[in-house]
Amino acid sequence: MSFSLSHILKQLPLEDTSNYRRLNKVLFKELNRTCIVIDDDPTGNQTVYDIPLLTSWDLETLIDEFKKETPVFFLLTNSRSLSQKKSSEVYQEISRNILEASKLINRAFTIISRSDSTLRGHFSEIDVIKNTLNFNDAITVFIPVMFEGNRVTVNDVHYISDGDDLLPVNETPFSQDHTFAYSKANLKEWIEEKTSGKISASDVFSLPIKTVRSKNTAWLSEQIKALKSGTFCISNALNYYDLDKITQALLLAEKSNKRIVYRTSSSFVPSYIGLEPKPLLTSEKIINSDGQTGGLTIVGSYVSKSSEQLNYTLNYYNENDIIEVNVETILKEDADLYLASIITKIDESIARGNDVIVYTSRKLITGKNADSNIDIASKVSDALVALVKGIGVYPKYILAKGGITSHDLALKGLGMKRSKVLGQIEPGVPVWEMGKETKFPKLLYIVFPGNVGNKKSLLTITQKLS
Numbered sequence: 001m002s003f004s005l006s007h008i009l010k011q012l013p014l015e016d017t018s019n020y021r022r023l024n025k026v027l028f029k030e031l032n033r034t035c036i037v038i039d040d041d042p043t044g045n046q047t048v049y050d051i052p053l054l055t056s057w058d059l060e061t062l063i064d065e066f067k068k069e070t071p072v073f074f075l076l077t078n079s080r081s082l083s084q085k086k087s088s089e090v091y092q093e094i095s096r097n098i099l100e101a102s103k104l105i106n107r108a109f110t111i112i113s114r115s116d117s118t119l120r121g122h123f124s125e126i127d128v129i130k131n132t133l134n135f136n137d138a139i140t141v142f143i144p145v146m147f148e149g150n151r152v153t154v155n156d157v158h159y160i161s162d163g164d165d166l167l168p169v170n171e172t173p174f175s176q177d178h179t180f181a182y183s184k185a186n187l188k189e190w191i192e193e194k195t196s197g198k199i200s201a202s203d204v205f206s207l208p209i210k211t212v213r214s215k216n217t218a219w220l221s222e223q224i225k226a227l228k229s230g231t232f233c234i235s236n237a238l239n240y241y242d243l244d245k246i247t248q249a250l251l252l253a254e255k256s257n258k259r260i261v262y263r264t265s266s267s268f269v270p271s272y273i274g275l276e277p278k279p280l281l282t283s284e285k286i287i288n289s290d291g292q293t294g295g296l297t298i299v300g301s302y303v304s305k306s307s308e309q310l311n312y313t314l315n316y317y318n319e320n321d322i323i324e325v326n327v328e329t330i331l332k333e334d335a336d337l338y339l340a341s342i343i344t345k346i347d348e349s350i351a352r353g354n355d356v357i358v359y360t361s362r363k364l365i366t367g368k369n370a371d372s373n374i375d376i377a378s379k380v381s382d383a384l385v386a387l388v389k390g391i392g393v394y395p396k397y398i399l400a401k402g403g404i405t406s407h408d409l410a411l412k413g414l415g416m417k418r419s420k421v422l423g424q425i426e427p428g429v430p431v432w433e434m435g436k437e438t439k440f441p442k443l444l445y446i447v448f449p450g451n452v453g454n455k456k457s458l459l460t461i462t463q464k465l466s
Contacts, residue, residue: 020217020244025274027251033108034065035072037269038094038129040080040087040121041403042410043449044114044266046430047148048072049278049423053432055411056418057094062101069107072273074114074421078407080121080180081378083371087122095132110254110262111135112272117146117265118174118451119158119182123194126263137229138259141250142187145237146265148428149452153236156206157185173304174451179370187234199232207235212242220249225258240271247271266428281423281431283464286444287396294321294350295465296395297458298409299359300384301402301450307362309458310401314357316459321349323358327365330383331376339383343390351393355466358387381408388413389439397465399446401458406447414438419445426461428452 028035037044045053052073054061065073075094079087102109111129115121126140145153150161151169159166168185169175175182184190188201205227207220212235227233237243247268254260262268269275299310314322323345329338342358349356360380367373381404388398388409398414400406410416415438422431425446434443446461 020241020248021271021274021276023274024244024248024251024271025276027248027255028071028273031108031110031251031254033110034070035110035112035269035273036098037072037074037112037114038091038125039074039076039114040116040125041078042076042407042447043403043428043430043452044269045074045421045432046424046428046447046449046452047146047266047270048273048275048430049421051421053419053421055416057097059097059101062097063105066101066105066107066109072269076407076411078404078411079125080116081374081381081404081407082122083374084122084124087125088128091125091128092132095129099133110260110272112262112264112269114264114266114269115144116451117144117149117151117267118160118169118172119144119190120174120177120180122180123191123263126261130261135259135261138261139224139227139229139231139233141233141235141260141262141264142191143235143237143243143246143262143264143268144187145243146267146428147239147243148267148424149449151265152238153187153234154209154238156187156208156234156236158187158190159185178366178373191232191234203232205231205233207233207246209236209238209242212236212246217245217248217252220246221252221256224249224253224260225256240267243267243271278423280427281425286422286425286431287465291396292353293393293396294352294354294356295397295399295462296346296350296391297355297357297399297401297462298384298387298405299357299401299458300381300405302360302362302364303402303450305453305455306401306450308455309453310357310359310362312455313459313462316463317357318354321354321356323356325358325360325383325387327361327363327380331365331379335383339386340390343387346387346391347393350391350395355396355462357462358384360384377404381405382412385409385412394440394443397444397446398440399448399461399465401448402450406445410434410445410447414440414443414445425464426453426457429457429461 170185188204432445
């Protein structure tokens with residue numbers, strides 16, 4: 001059942017909140033701590049710029065960031081591609097190392113557990129973080145809005161907006177995810193569902209839109225500070241004005257020593273650190289006009305939006321520069337020769353200056369359970385990694401479509417350890433500059449989330465880069 005966005009907005013007048021973001025920047029600086037965004041896939045930096053992205057979280061790496069007093073950095077875990085057991089092990093390791101590094105350097109920190117705005121991911125990661133860091137006195141603030149992808153929350157229900165229509169996320173294909181399926185769009189009920197009743201919907205505190213817009217930040221902050229240890233808190237927000245105001249109340253609460261752990265999507269991060277908006281990147285600013293090679297686009301995501309974008313884009317490519325990777329073939333034992341032939345074709349095309357698009361066959365192959373589905377996805381991703389590791393021609397760019405795909409290609413295919421997000425080429429689509437340690441130093445790497453954009457977005461970006 002969908003609702004009208006304009007009808008809701010007419011009932012909820014919006015005050016002028018243009019100063020909240022700037023004051024958030026001041027408050028964050030006054031906290032004098034490092035914000036660590038533990039990201040369950042590589043797409044959470046889709047709203048920020050000039051911020052480090054790390055794929056390692058060993059003690060030495062974290063000590064180095066604390067010594068430099070890095071204000072904010074991302075740890076890219078790709079835990080959404082892992083089983084819950086493996087995800088918990090990764091988050092325990094990260095949390096232990098953060099805690100030890102913090103003590104050794106005497107540097108305070110805030111944790112944002114960044115996850116998907118369509119509610120897919122291991123919600124258990126929050127418990128792991130709090131338990132390992134001894135943050136059991138903390139409240140958990142859950143804000144999954146992501147305006148760049150039209151994800152909003154009102155009346156405690158999480159929606160995807162399509163023009164003027166609001167569609168509850170449990171009525172979208174995302175809720176039928178073969179690993180992270182759910183039945184509730186009301187966030188209170190969703191938390192109860194995901195915690196198997198450990199957290200009751202009736203015990204979850206929420207900040208309604210009307211309250212956010214009618215009360216000042218000092219009042220809102222007092223409500224947050226009054227919450228008991230262990231309480232889960234959600235907030236409704238329809239745009240950055242709402243979110244920036246809510247975030248300011250949270251920063252004020254933290255300044256008064258209220259311990260908070262955040263589980264959010266990507267819109268929250270710039271609001272929390274007070275990062276001013278930046279215009280979309282243009283090809284003139286990022287593409288080397290002297291380059292002679294073509295670009296490489298790799299589509300691994302299977303969500304319906306990715307397939308729609310892929311099918312639309314293929315109509316505009318030369319058939320000689322389109323390569324389908326047959327999933328059934330790469331799942332067989334003797335797939336090496338098949339992949340080698342694809343590598344040769346990629347090298348030949350981009351060396352001629354042609355832009356190439358590589359995609360996995362669209363027939364979804366599933367296993368008997370969630371773990372076997374993850375195993376299949378891992379093998380497919382490994383095949384795409386082998387393609388990137390195998391190419392010998394420096395491409396003009398690499399665009400990776402899909403969270404798991406983009407993480408594995410960057411880490412395993414290119415050998416990334418630390419890179420920088422330059423900004424966004426389209427709303428919600430970040431551009432990275434690969435570090436000097438990678439296979440192709442300084443390479444432009446575009447991370448295109450599977451669930452972002454309209455059917456023309458992939459074509460728009462590839463044409464902008466051509």
